[in-house]
Amino acid sequence: MENVISLLHGFQAALTPTNLLFCFIGVLVGQIVGVLPGLGPVAGTAMLIPLTYALSPTTAVIMLAGIFYGAMYGGTITSVLINVPGEGASVITCIDGYKMAKQGRGGHALGVAAIGSFIGGCIAVFFLTFLGPVLAKYALKFGPPEFFSIMIFGLLLLVGLIGKSVIKGLIAALIGMILALVGQDPGTGVDRFLFGQIELLEGIDFVILAIGLFGLSEILTNSEEDMTLNKPEEIAGLIPPRAEWKPCLSAILRGTGIGGLLGLIPGTSASIASLMSYSLERKMAKDPSRFGEGAIEGVAGPETANNSYAGAALIPLFTLGIPTSPTIAVLLGAFIMHGLTPGPLLYIKNPDFIWAVVASMFIGNLILLIMNLPLAKYWAKIALVPYELLFPLILLVCMVGVYSVNRSLWDVGMTIGFGAIGYMMKKWKLPTAALILSFVLGKNIEFTLVQTLTLSDNGLLYLFERPISGTLLTLCGIILAAGLYTTIKNKRGALAADEEA
Numbered sequence: 001m002e003n004v005i006s007l008l009h010g011f012q013a014a015l016t017p018t019n020l021l022f023c024f025i026g027v028l029v030g031q032i033v034g035v036l037p038g039l040g041p042v043a044g045t046a047m048l049i050p051l052t053y054a055l056s057p058t059t060a061v062i063m064l065a066g067i068f069y070g071a072m073y074g075g076t077i078t079s080v081l082i083n084v085p086g087e088g089a090s091v092i093t094c095i096d097g098y099k100m101a102k103q104g105r106g107g108h109a110l111g112v113a114a115i116g117s118f119i120g121g122c123i124a125v126f127f128l129t130f131l132g133p134v135l136a137k138y139a140l141k142f143g144p145p146e147f148f149s150i151m152i153f154g155l156l157l158l159v160g161l162i163g164k165s166v167i168k169g170l171i172a173a174l175i176g177m178i179l180a181l182v183g184q185d186p187g188t189g190v191d192r193f194l195f196g197q198i199e200l201l202e203g204i205d206f207v208i209l210a211i212g213l214f215g216l217s218e219i220l221t222n223s224e225e226d227m228t229l230n231k232p233e234e235i236a237g238l239i240p241p242r243a244e245w246k247p248c249l250s251a252i253l254r255g256t257g258i259g260g261l262l263g264l265i266p267g268t269s270a271s272i273a274s275l276m277s278y279s280l281e282r283k284m285a286k287d288p289s290r291f292g293e294g295a296i297e298g299v300a301g302p303e304t305a306n307n308s309y310a311g312a313a314l315i316p317l318f319t320l321g322i323p324t325s326p327t328i329a330v331l332l333g334a335f336i337m338h339g340l341t342p343g344p345l346l347y348i349k350n351p352d353f354i355w356a357v358v359a360s361m362f363i364g365n366l367i368l369l370i371m372n373l374p375l376a377k378y379w380a381k382i383a384l385v386p387y388e389l390l391f392p393l394i395l396l397v398c399m400v401g402v403y404s405v406n407r408s409l410w411d412v413g414m415t416i417g418f419g420a421i422g423y424m425m426k427k428w429k430l431p432t433a434a435l436i437l438s439f440v441l442g443k444n445i446e447f448t449l450v451q452t453l454t455l456s457d458n459g460l461l462y463l464f465e466r467p468i469s470g471t472l473l474t475l476c477g478i479i480l481a482a483g484l485y486t487t488i489k490n491k492r493g494a495l496a497a498d499e500e501a
Contacts, residue, residue: 007129010355014363019059019356026063027364030070031371034090035078036390041071041327042433043218046210047394049334050401057338058353062360064334068327069121069310069361072270073368076113076303080106090306092274096291096298108240109299114372116252116304121365123256124263124311128318129358132347135319139344144451145462147321147343149469149476151441151448154322156476165429166483172425172434179204179435180442187450199410206333208402208411209439212418213425213432214330215398219391220423244296251281251297255304262305263312265324270306277305311361317342318354321444326433329440336440 013019033044045067052060075090080097093113100109142150155173182193183203194200240248258280259273281301282291291298314331316322321343323329335342340350347354402415425432456462464470 003130003133006351006355007359009352010357010359011362013058013352013356014062014359019062019360020363022055022059022063023066023360023364024367026066027070027073027368027371029063030067030072031074031368033067034071034074034076041068042330043214044071045327045330045334046207046213047215047398047401049207049210049330049337050404052334052338053404057335057340057350058356060338061331061334061340061353061357062364064331065314065357065361066364068331069307069364070368072307072310073114073117073372076117077110077372080109080113080299090274090303092271092278092302093299095278096293096295099292099294100296100299103294105294105296108244108296110372111239112244112248112252112296112300113303114369116248116255116300117307117372118365118369119252120256120259120304120308121311122362124260124308125358125361125365127260128311128315128361132315132318132354132358135315136344136347139319142344142468143466144448144455145466145469146472148445148448148452149463149472150320150322151445153472153476154316154324155438155441155445156479166480166487168428168430169434172430172432173438176435176438177442177445179209180439181446186443186447199408204414204439205406205411206337206440208414209418210330210333210436211398211402212415213422213436216395216415216419217422217426217432219395220419221426223391240296247297248300251277251301252304254280254284255301256308258301259305259308259310260312263309263324264315270309270325273305273309274302277301307365318346319344321346323437323440326436329433329437333436333440 014023029048030041030044033041045064048064048067052063055063072090076093076097079090079093080101093109097106097109097113100106178193180203182200184191184201191201255273255277258277259270262273262276278291278298278301281295281297282288285291285295285297313324313328316324317328317332317335321332321341323332332342340346340353398415399412402411403409422432425435452462453459458465463473
């Protein structure tokens with residue numbers, strides 16, 4: 001009952017004109033980001049962070065969260081109508097969604113995707129409402145050793161699953177940790193890695209790093225590709241025939257469960273949730289041969305799963321301060337930038353903020369449902385904007401946003417430099433997400449480690465004397481060893497195959 005009352009207060013805050021306006025702006029921008037191939041929620045969220053500097057923390061996070069789950073909706077439209085996924089989680093939707101559009105059933109695909117996304121998103125936020133405070137109360141019993149171990153465990157899981165090579169993931173994570181150390185030591189005040197540049201005294205700005213690594217590098221990479229797109233298919237009715245309601249509802253419920261569960265696990269992504277949902281629907285179908293030929297369950301399940309994932313992924317962020325995906329890591333950076341520290345104390349120190357954001361997600365999902373059903377065919381046309389016009393415009397927005405933060409050309413130069421680094425990392429297949437995750441968590445990892453060593457007389461052994469931290473660090477060792485073994489084994493197998501050829 002206490003949670004319901006808190007949520008009602010949250011709606012009171014979320015429905016103020018300012019927060020409602022920026023919730024609408026967030027989901028609108030997220031929709032556009034999702035529609036435009038090559039951007040995605042990570043780059044879109046990172047590029048829009050400078051616009052939140054003048055906003056209150058609550059309004060800023062409401063808008064950024066809207067971009068995150070709004071992009072999940074937007075990617076569906078181009079997947080169905082022109083066979084081009086706007087972001088990674090919508091790749092699976094192309095398989096049956098575009099087939100349905102070619103059969104004149106594109107409206108049904110978009111309709112069930114919008115309804116499923118709304119249901120999945122709302123149920124995930126419902127769990128955030130009731131599960132979040134319970135986890136936060138339990139997490140209050142954690143000390144510095146437990147938080148250090150949780151962050152290392154989450155970081156290692158993400159690094160291991162983001163890229164194809166654990167070694168490359170660890171290299172990227174190490175670079176991120178080094179960048180996080182730039183500036184002054186929080187304990188002693190000693191300068192570190194300044195190289196004579198006073199601009200680095202306060203460390204590297206998260207906005208500069210995020211926009212460079214994600215925004216600029218995406219533009220540079222996509223500018224090399226042929227982005228000629230198909231003409232959107234025509235849309236007829238949006239509501240599926242009654243005979244398809246039952247299988248669609250079953251697929252939506254299963255997709256909600258898969259996305260909600262995976263959202264709680266570090267190292268997963270909305271793309272994995274979509275893929276697992278599609279695989280499950282195909283296995284449970286009476287006639288699996290329909291999949292790939294326009295099966296409506298192949299749209300309903302994955303689209304529900306990726307939106308359910310988006311809501312559930314906020315639970316570890318709010319309760320433990322652990323990002324479970326690259327986009328959530330960008331949100332974590334935005335929290336810190338606005339003076340908020342995600343974790344169990346957030347529910348005690350900033351309850352008004354928490355409940356306003358949660359309530360805004362219900363509102364945002366409703367706005368997206370209204371925007372998606374009648375306007376889908378118009379959204380698809382945005383993707384047809386020539387990229388020789390679109391990319392310079394996005395680049396201009398990025399540079400103006402970075403310059404406006406401190407009115408510093410140094411920041412612009414740093415952003416361009418990180419854009420070049422991000423571009424080269426993509427060429428060398430080093431996961432940029434691992435770098436940004438370790439950068440965001442780096443200072444907290446260092447701080448909790450210093451606290452642990454201060455509390456202990458046994459040094460690092462104290463981490464293993466505590467049951468939870470000891471168990472998590474042991475699992476870290478197992479995961480690291482297994483990942484390195486798999487990487488080495490695969491490399492040897494590839495070399496053997498090349499020799500035989």
